[in-house]
Amino acid sequence: xxxxxxxxxxxxxxxxxxxxxxxxxxxxxxxxxxxxxxxxxxxxxxxxxxxxxxxxxxxxxxxxxxxxxxxxxxxxxxxxxxxxxxxxxxxxxxxxxxxxxxxxxxxxxxxxxxxxxxxxxxxxxxxxxxxxxxxxxxxxxxxxxxxxxxxxxxxxxxxxx
Amino acid sequence: xxxxxxxxxxxxxxxxxxxxxxxxxxxxxxxxxxxxxxxxxxxxxxxxxxxxxxxxxxxxxxxxxxxxxxxxxxxxxxxxxxxxxxxxxxxxxxxxxxxxxxxxxxxxxxxxxxxxxxxxxxxxxxxxxxxxxxxxxxxxxxxxxxxxxxxxxxxxxxxxxxxxxxxxxxxxxxxxxxxxxxxxxxxxxxxxxxxxxxxxxxxxxxxxxxxxxxxxxxxxxxxxxxxxxxxxxxxxxxxxxxxxxxxxxxxxxxxxxxxxxxxxxxxxxxxxxxxxxxxxxxxxxxxxxxxxxxxxxxxxxxxxxxxxxxxxxxxxxxxxxxxxxxxxxxxxxxxxxxxxxxxxxxxxxxxxxxxxxxxxxxxxxxxxxxxxxxxxxxxxxxxxxxxxxxxxxxxxxxxxxxxxxxxxxxxxxxxxxxxxxxxxxxxxxxxxxxx
Numbered sequence: 001x002x003x004x005x006x007x008x009x010x011x012x013x014x015x016x017x018x019x020x021x022x023x024x025x026x027x028x029x030x031x032x033x034x035x036x037x038x039x040x041x042x043x044x045x046x047x048x049x050x051x052x053x054x055x056x057x058x059x060x061x062x063x064x065x066x067x068x069x070x071x072x073x074x075x076x077x078x079x080x081x082x083x084x085x086x087x088x089x090x091x092x093x094x095x096x097x098x099x100x101x102x103x104x105x106x107x108x109x110x111x112x113x114x115x116x117x118x119x120x121x122x123x124x125x126x127x128x129x130x131x132x133x134x135x136x137x138x139x140x141x142x143x144x145x146x147x148x149x150x151x152x153x154x155x156x157x158x159x160x161x
Numbered sequence: 162x163x164x165x166x167x168x169x170x171x172x173x174x175x176x177x178x179x180x181x182x183x184x185x186x187x188x189x190x191x192x193x194x195x196x197x198x199x200x201x202x203x204x205x206x207x208x209x210x211x212x213x214x215x216x217x218x219x220x221x222x223x224x225x226x227x228x229x230x231x232x233x234x235x236x237x238x239x240x241x242x243x244x245x246x247x248x249x250x251x252x253x254x255x256x257x258x259x260x261x262x263x264x265x266x267x268x269x270x271x272x273x274x275x276x277x278x279x280x281x282x283x284x285x286x287x288x289x290x291x292x293x294x295x296x297x298x299x300x301x302x303x304x305x306x307x308x309x310x311x312x313x314x315x316x317x318x319x320x321x322x323x324x325x326x327x328x329x330x331x332x333x334x335x336x337x338x339x340x341x342x343x344x345x346x347x348x349x350x351x352x353x354x355x356x357x358x359x360x361x362x363x364x365x366x367x368x369x370x371x372x373x374x375x376x377x378x379x380x381x382x383x384x385x386x387x388x389x390x391x392x393x394x395x396x397x398x399x400x401x402x403x404x405x406x407x408x409x410x411x412x413x414x415x416x417x418x419x420x421x422x423x424x425x426x427x428x429x430x431x432x433x434x435x436x437x438x439x440x441x442x443x444x445x446x447x448x449x450x451x452x453x454x455x456x457x458x459x460x461x462x463x464x465x466x467x468x469x470x471x472x473x474x475x476x477x478x479x480x481x482x483x484x485x486x487x488x489x490x491x492x493x494x495x496x497x498x499x500x501x502x503x504x505x506x507x508x509x510x511x512x513x514x515x516x517x518x519x520x521x522x523x524x525x526x527x528x529x530x531x532x533x534x535x536x537x538x539x540x541x542x543x544x545x546x547x548x549x550x551x552x553x554x555x556x557x558x559x560x561x562x563x564x565x566x567x568x569x570x571x572x573x574x575x576x577x578x579x580x581x582x583x584x585x586x587x588x589x590x591x592x593x594x595x596x
Binding site: 029030073089090 | 240249250251252253254255257258285289290291292293294295327328329330331332333334335346347348349350351352367408409410411412416417418448452483485486487491495496499500502503506507
């Protein structure tokens, strides 16, 4: 099955390509993958990666190797809302492990897995996301939530569609 | 003692809409750049001024910024690049995010000045992907405002100076904070550090002369040019000019990002600025500059001042100014395991000592916590760390080794206790266990 890039994604890729010198379109791979992943509700398929490679005139391996290297790209099917809880030292010192336990219990899933209804992807243990003074911190669909309490976590998770 | 805050990178903080051009200009913003556009300052003068200011790279290495700039070829008729490293990822560090969100014009102006000084007409700001929701749009809005005001672009205000500034957004990889890995990533590849030499000043982005500077370093430049090198140098002690952005996290009453003069005594930072220890508990240890720095026990850090020389003499380093504070309830074995997990997860995998060694460290520490450790493991941990240190292309290997060496040096008894008590932590008797 082949995948056709939407006009929105093509515009997005062109917008990024224009920032780099002629012939350096490979620099737009990361932005292109962000754009297609967003359209696919949080993960990349091989067909999408192939389409990006074809559009940028690159060997497919140059797209695959980027998609698998960076932690913000998912190359298997995951839930549509991404929840990432930082557990690095600053957050750990302020109770991140309790937040993880609470979320795992509430969602009935484990770190790195998605809920059965496909609503939430609880990302594998997240590394420092640079909001350490507001620890504990989590990122939900790229938005930061700081100084978390279990009550706030409940409210945020309950509000996801 | 009272300390004056927010003198350089945070100088618009406290104003309404601190991130706008109008606010920035009220605080002296773009005065330095306009002086350059008017032809009142040449590149050599700017580099000399930055050298004399004592500004050192705030990304962690502390390399003198002006000296780094002087490595760029002067007369080469090739495209040269400036790249800003906003891939803020060192655990504990979160102040560049504040510059991007609340004073982005300081960075735009700093990049313009730096690029002009080095003869670079194009610059990229590499911002970590996780910042896409708020810091990226804030920075991009500032860039647009600057273009619209005629401060960036081609032949800017008839000066003959060209300068284009672009944002680049990453996708999650600590290693991309290493400057040559960042360049690889900017070229659309995996973030794997390059073997050096050649250094980026000779062979950088797309093989062209390139200088990479940290966000805070560049955002400090406009104030240095505006107020003079002597003013900036005089804010801190010998060898540590200026202010620094401290990200204080962990067990303090008021965690936060604070811009303070270099050389502030640690105890003043803790008690006067951060409101003391959380819940009045006792200080056990501090990692003074992000998780790659060596840990210092309370009795040593309490006598330190927060600058390059003092922390180096104490056996650690200034790093990124990310001060991670741990109280008496903290289990040092568990903290070290968390740190080791980080380096294992973030190793790019191209050097065997780092790729394999970071995993060994994490698994040995997990074995100890699981109650299956042996006394010989403690020496083995240090041996593995020593075999990673200095044997890799980039500093990630060293950064993985230093915490292990220093935790075992200063808190050996906690590891020994756990091994002898089948995984029980020495802090388990404390009323409240934080980690």
